[in-house]
Amino acid sequence: MIKFWNKRLKDGIVTQNLELDEELKNIRKEISDSVKKKFAGSLAIRMVDSGSCNACEAECNALSNPYYDLERLGISFVASPRHADVMLLSGIMTFNMTPHVKDAYEQIPAPKWVISLGDCPAMMAPFDKTYAINAPVDQHLPITHHIAGCPPSPLDIIKGLLEFLKKI
Numbered sequence: 001m002i003k004f005w006n007k008r009l010k011d012g013i014v015t016q017n018l019e020l021d022e023e024l025k026n027i028r029k030e031i032s033d034s035v036k037k038k039f040a041g042s043l044a045i046r047m048v049d050s051g052s053c054n055a056c057e058a059e060c061n062a063l064s065n066p067y068y069d070l071e072r073l074g075i076s077f078v079a080s081p082r083h084a085d086v087m088l089l090s091g092i093m094t095f096n097m098t099p100h101v102k103d104a105y106e107q108i109p110a111p112k113w114v115i116s117l118g119d120c121p122a123m124m125a126p127f128d129k130t131y132a133i134n135a136p137v138d139q140h141l142p143i144t145h146h147i148a149g150c151p152p153s154p155l156d157i158i159k160g161l162l163e164f165l166k167k168i
């Protein structure tokens with residue numbers, strides 16, 4: 001037991017990444033200020049999957065955990081496009097999903113923006129053009145900002161959201 005506590009005291013918390021914590025703290029502050037200034041403190045995002053492998057969505061789910069905690073910055077994921085300011089679009093844009101994605105976009109009240117998420121929507125990877133794929137998405141919707149990665153990590157997504165907020 002003494003050995004265990006000696007090791008704990010010597011090693012500290014090994015899962016803690018202090019550099020990431022610091023970087024995230026600064027980004028969070030910038031996002032929170034920007035959301036307050038540009039969206040009166042509340043930015044609603046409707047996520048739409050146009051034919052993804054679901055890894056992009058899994059990374060987005062992590063944004064709601066207690067570590068990234070986007071809701072605390074005023075950013076929330078909403079169930080209806082009618083409540084959204086921004087569409088976060090993942091996936092390769094299949095022919096079957098194209099009319100539904102366009103329909104969801106039409107339902108978002110103006111002013112509205114689209115952020116494409118992951119390499120799929122830009123037709124960068126990993127799929128090839130086939131009879132089922134109607135990518136790239138910028139042929140169908142006006143894309144304001146693109147967040148690259150396959151999948152992008154939660155930190156990449158948060159950085160991408162900040163870039164988007166600076167851009168508009």
Ligand code: SF4
Nearest residue numbers: 052118119120150151
């Ligand atoms: S970009 Fe990669 S991780 Fe995201 S949906 Fe496409 S294949 Fe999946």
